[in-house]
Amino acid sequence: MNYKQAEQVQIGVVYYPEQWDRSMWEDDIRRMSETGVKVVRMAEFAWSRMEPTPGVYEWAWLDEAVELCGRYGLQVVLCTPTATPPRWLTEQHPDILPIRPDGSTYHAGVRGHRCYSSASIRSHGQRITEALARRYAGHPAVIGWQTDNEFGMNDCHCDACSEAFRQWTRANYGSLEAVNREWGTVVWSGEYNEWEQIAAPYGGSRFQNPSYLLDFARFQWDSIVVFQREQVEILRRECPDHFITHNFHTYPQRMDQYRVAEDLDLASFDYYPNTAPDKQSTGPYSGALSLDLTRGIKRRNFWIMEQLSGPPGAWFATWRAPYPGFIRAFVWQAIAKGADTVVHFRWRSAAIGAEQFWHGLIDPSNVPGRRFAEFERLCAEVNRLSDHLQGTEPKHEVALLFSHEQLEALRIQHQAEGMSYYENIKDYHRALTKLGIGCDVIEWTQPLDGYRVVIAPGFFLMNEQVAATLERFAAGGGTVLVTMRAGVKEMNNQHVQMLLPGRLAELTGIRVEEYDAIGHDAHTIRDAEGRSYSCLQWCDILRLEGAEAIACYEGDFYDGTPAVTVNAYGEGRAYYVATHPDEAYLRDLLLRVAGEQEVRVYPDLPEGVQLAERTGDNGTYLFVMNLCREPREVHLNGAYASVLDGEPHEAVVPLEPYGVEILKHASDEAGSAVAQ
Known part of the structure; x- marks a missing residue:
């Protein structure tokens, strides 16, 4: 893989030549080049044009588009088109179409209409991928590949998924005795006595067995991995000098991006910062978390494969127009956070199809306007600074740990009104960002070498390995911050049979004697200096076993008991936050933690x-x-x-x-x- 091509700092666009008259192509591509565009992404939805009838390929149109890009000095990223199997294929092989939990079919007509377990889509997907790869492996303009488009969990309940889930369960547990034990199926007479009884969770209710539901999510993650890996292996064989990526999207994402990304060279993200004026106090901070999450997928710089170019709108009301400077500013935010290439969606606003009002850089009038002028300025800036920025990356002393398993487990068993795993992470990350503290958001089982502070919010599930990693980190001089509802479950999603925080009790120096799910009923905590703050969602009622209280609850039957604690552990320390405090308290707490670890802060950044x-x-x-x-x-x-x-x-x-x-x-x- 020629990774040097992937790490150039540059601007690109998404282009759909198949949606425009051929007479427009050369003018479009010439203008891209003159504007300063360096990369074009193409063909993720064009299977029906590549293979209009079974086994009959038509490459002339794509050959011409790729050749034009090369002629004008543009690099090309091609996509495997498996997100939109053509109608002839789904008609011949209806097993491709996913079955929803209620038994209805997810028909063609939108996109993403493919079941990852379908033997038909997998075999035909490999065939079209191989044909594409062989066709363009040697073309000098082609530098890389995007697999499929915006993978996500489709919760398919077809017969193929049930059979694949059955095989997955057997491979993981070996015996029905182990399945019944690890899922706790004795409850509600749910025990299995034949392998054939194991199937997808028909009906889609999240009130079914939580251990079973979490494993069905893990099965879906692995199904996507296998589906993509079959394409990646072909691309590696046929195009060894090209990089391979995938465009992740929409956080929080139930799909485990870390598993899916293991076979990729770099991660990509589709970034659409909200243009609404009433979102400017929250949107840029949510965006910052999305970018840090994407960088953490592979723990290296990444691409933005779709970036906002105008107001989105299609199957929802059109957003507000980007304010002057908005498009440029959010591209620089992405680059600052580690994006090397930023690809704008799209070069032209669509004139046909469902996305006609998801605005691109040039509207169907073909008259470039204010947005395009801003884009042109941006391209010139990025190209001028590209050599300076190439090879640079964010380097941080703080890590925030993220887990798709926690996200899914807490989705299955909601803990309190207003309590959200991802939204709580956003609150901690926003507090860090407002203090100018750079942060890596990494998968929760990753090594912690090189960090001074590790924030571990919502560790509902816990295993011995992660607990030991956190203990070693603190013992070596680091600071760990653990939050409420930590250590509640084993990895099989069954409740631990010990006082909470379970395996994290020694590290934190506390025990949870009781808890109160306060939801939206705001409570108060007071710190040692007498300052009061509000808190929501949850109150763990703690007993100190070595830790020191640095804030206590005010009011209710646990008035005066610890709400936030710190425990000396080896050369370091561990904080436990037993509730979800307001932003003011998170700021003060993180200032304290950063000061102890000599992490640089910018305490008075203006809002925004x-x-x-x-x-x-x-x-x-x-x-x-x-x-x-x-x-x-x-x-x-x-x-x-x-x-x-x-x-x-x-x-x-x-x-x-x-x-x-x-x-x-x-x-x-x-x-x-x-x-x-």
């Missing part, structure tokens, strides 16, 4: 301003981004120079609405900033 750094052989670049509609000022300590215009900044960086500055420290060292 985000900072991020990329570091490499060329030095460290500080991105200062105003992601809101009001002007802002950032005050610096140290001398910086703008790499956008060369101007020095020694005191104040003024930022217009959606303004961006990219700075390099005068001594080529990361300076400190204090924002006001």
